[in-house]
Amino acid sequence: MDTQEALYTALDESRGEVRLVLIEPLASSVALVRCTLETVSLLDLSEDFKTFMGSPKNYGNHTRPLSFRQTTTRWQSHLRATSPPTTLSPTTDRFTWGDYAALSYVWGNDQQVRRNIIVNGVTVSATHNLEAALRRMAVRGTFSTTNGRYHIWIDALCINQADEAERASQVSRMREIYSGAWAVKAWLGSSYDESDEGFHLLRRLAGLSEEDQATLGETLENNPYLFGKGCFFGLHELMSRPYWSRLWIVQEVILGGSATELHCGDDALDWNTFCAGLAVLYRGDNRMWTIKDKLLVQELEERGDRRLDQRWQTIGMHLVFQDLRHLSRIEEEGGHKLGLRRLLEVAGTSDCRETRDKVYALVGMMDPCVAGKAIESYEEPVSVLFAAVARAFIELHHNLEPLRQGNPWGPQKGPTWAADWTWQGRMRWSRPEAVMLGPLWSMLDPGAAPETIYNAHSGRQARYSFSSDGKLLMCAGFIVDKISGLGASQETYFKWREHDQVQFREWKSAYGGNEATAKALYSALLLGRMANGEKLQDRHAALLTMPARWKNAGPQFEKRGWSWLVGRRDYWFRWSRWRRVHEMFRLGNKTLGGYFSDVIPQGAVESDYIEVWCAADRGNKERRFMLTEGGYLGWAPDNLSGHDEAHSVRPGDFIAIMLGCSAPLVIRPCGATFEVLGEAYIEGFMDGEATCLLDEGHFHVEQFTFC
Template structure:
């Protein structure tokens, strides 16, 4: 289950026994590698050493005590130590733009035997292999790793006292017990390393990697007021070349960014991570600062335009836009996590962990969980690691249980649904479900000029308060984690449904489910219109702030980009005018749902395509961005009692059986900040997913419980 491969059947056990004597966990032993100078002919020469992390130099031990080690991240202590002790610096020959390579000197090493780095890399094709000599014994590794080792050898970096940890070599892959123990030790190894080498692969012949690193350094050097890239390219044409955007795109679509294990490795390296691609290198903080510039102002739209332009110039197909998954991974997740790792701070909530797991791949489904253990709160991680040998359904249930117990709430039920393929209980999040979409949450940032991307997101549980703060009351009824029992009450029932999302780019208009008997409980036409725009915005805008009266502007947001563009342009709203490549979210959702009847009137009758004379750009940016966020992963719904809202959607499933349905009921669960759509299942219930009901997201449902015949209920979720 480790990122390293299992030993092939043809490899004799004698090889493992000769190289791998058992590690003593009480002495905190690990194995490390040194690499001999590059040999042009013949296999690369490496040496495997077994060493203890407890063999700390007295000076470093005193230093750790002096900086108050308790409570400080390991990375923070290492960085402080490095800043106050001399290092060895080697300028890279024939490449003056590359930073000098630094390694610990004899006096700055933390251990009596020296110090170590850790390698983060992609294994590559298991069938494409090369031999190295490890302690004089022929040892097979993937070609991808052998190339990385040769590149490191060429710089004479990991010899003598400075060593490197490499999972495929330093772990006895033939020992299942040892492999399992390393899962809980990965965080310690990568966070305790002097640096983490993020090996992206070989340089490309066209030199795009070098251009990309050069581009990122230049963007990172810009002050906030200088970050209008279009203006820079006009005023200083030589500062940024158009081809740089293509080069950056190529680098960010390398396989490295799609492997789940590298996320934990990079984060644990924090500010001490160094990106390496062939002979090119880039410091992590410079890398993140450069990426962040793309998220400012109109730069996001510019990157799409210049990518297409360069593709045409290179005689490539011009219909490919930016593949942004890795950009979002770096900017939304890794950048913030690295900062937390260096400075301290909250770990990822369950939703963010699930999004990251969905954005990357791994060979073993269970690694969706274990590759991210280092991103979890220590108490949760401790419980999860104990479940290493669980089958997948039980593992997913155990992880959700760990989150519930740690925080003593039922917020994890917001991530549950019955649509996962792994057979877990519906109350437990399936880490392989494809329907989670980044940017769809009320706490998510917007790309563009509205927010400072460095501002922290609000906690998801702080945005809504449907349960009025009533604490969770729950129990797990069976040892195999099949049943979760909890308290709450029934609120309503789904009576009509808008169009379900069809993949990321469209909606299935023909699958509207009308409700002829729906009557608005909000009041007259004006009150219903007010409820409609609030519902469509999820009652929240930037950073989870509550909608205001001005956000009724959504009702005059043009339904098509064609109708919008001239109006935006005439008002000088350049950011909105540049949204042609993204306006499809609002445009196609409207097209699919305009004929949903809200009683006697179709939804489209509440809208106009004409902007009012006093329209303010920032308001329309807010409602546009919020609406585009809300239409993802949600399906508009009408309720039996005359309310509007959102049911959970399943965008990558065409079967009607795997969708929210008319007749599904809506419940308030104590300890969960949003309502849930649930489905009767015999005497029990399935969790269908998180719901939004306009008018009941801030505790109003408690009045129904107190002043009506509604009765508290105990739910058994299966």
């Protein structure tokens, strides 16, 4: 009998059965970890909990059903109010068999050193990280068989990994399991690299008053050891751990919400405190974002650490602050499920072992209709899965917004109208709906919905259908223009391919004279929007007097006492290099550089320049400047992840507006069908102007088939 046969019998889905683990107390520090695997039903509710759920006051009087997490949170609050402090016992358990937590951890590479554990008397090989987490819990005895009522769900042990059908079924229940857990135990690993100092720093930051937070930057400049030595190094190392690069943790932590407990060695920190501490670093008015860099370098030098890159690695921090913190709050408040654009952004922040897990690691974040279609495609090729998800979003919302995420550059080579979840060219900070980092905006704001930013289609209803094999999308739309000139494509985040610019010297501005064209130019470079999708104002013409080079910008900022912009010195390179590369790009009878001045006028206000610098830095990411045959200008899609000459935009590509899609697309004929090359920005066509021309007969609606 193999391990699977010895440990696993079929689960009864109609009974809501799952397997849970109890951990035996550790006999000695060198003994093997021993566990008991039990099958229980999540439908076997205790009488007290059933009574609580049936009470209109606590559950039944809501306009929509409470989420699993909301129900659990309300139960825990009820217990604290009636008999504090809350401890797990037969009177607090939600189930007849007790209660459970769920473990969130990094599986790790299968080739790493593994450890044996004993499960129901059977020797099982576990990853080193899982064994370390189990050993820690065995020492503490929380989930031990001596307690007998507090179980823990662990994917590697509670799912029969050799049974594909069971894996698919359990993946579909991840939302129920993690959202319904009494707590989610997030295991970040053993304590090393002063991680305890990182936890200590976050506790201290979270406990600061609003007044102290506002002046923290200045305070730390005068007293860098305010929180002790090594704390910024410890936080940096903590946020650089492999845990934050694992995509599955996104769903697990979000569904756990405020019930998530982060464990690192012997130390633990609750989720709300963890997030509140990180939030202090994102405050624009205390300059902490730049000061933390200086403090890290100082602590590295004091440690004798000569690593080449001494900057903060902020991927883990952005993941927590921009995604996990905000989305866990939405989950607890019973908010809306994630749209496709947001899911793609989250999926791009982390890695997973299997490509299809880019989707399956987030099914708990999706609308049930979309999640169901994804689960149906569990054993299909990855390209089929991606197309099925895009189609599910189109059919759910009856619009063609998902086409904005399509392009031919994805490595899975699926339909161009369906987003490839593995394409590396997406950048969260390029989105016009995103909140911009700076002293003028609160990063607590989640940003506007993507479909509300532009209205190129004037809200016209989508008309679409799919081929029988799901590979082709047929839809209605109209062509408005052709690409005629192109600026440089982006080679990396830091540089552009100056040689591949395509000049169009016959271009004649559709906007009018030089003054009107200048206004169109700065509007296009700013994507026509400020933070949260707010439309531009005349004061944003400040972009035309924002110096290209730091040697011209810095002294003027210092002279005016513009402290925030003075601190942008190390970040000015993108604006400077984009301007340099496009200085001689022709806009009819004038060069692009000829529309700019390096002299900031008298009476200028720093906040205007902060806004336009942030928006311009966002605008040239993932986009390539373009001109059209009709005399318009804007942005074409660009492939930051690699140079694909065959699919790069080129003169002659069409700009089209699809009914039911709020932004224009660049498309290209491909035999009898068309390819989607990506989303475009056309100054003068983003707010319904093209549909007015359509109604006047300048354009005509036709049927497009996208492959």
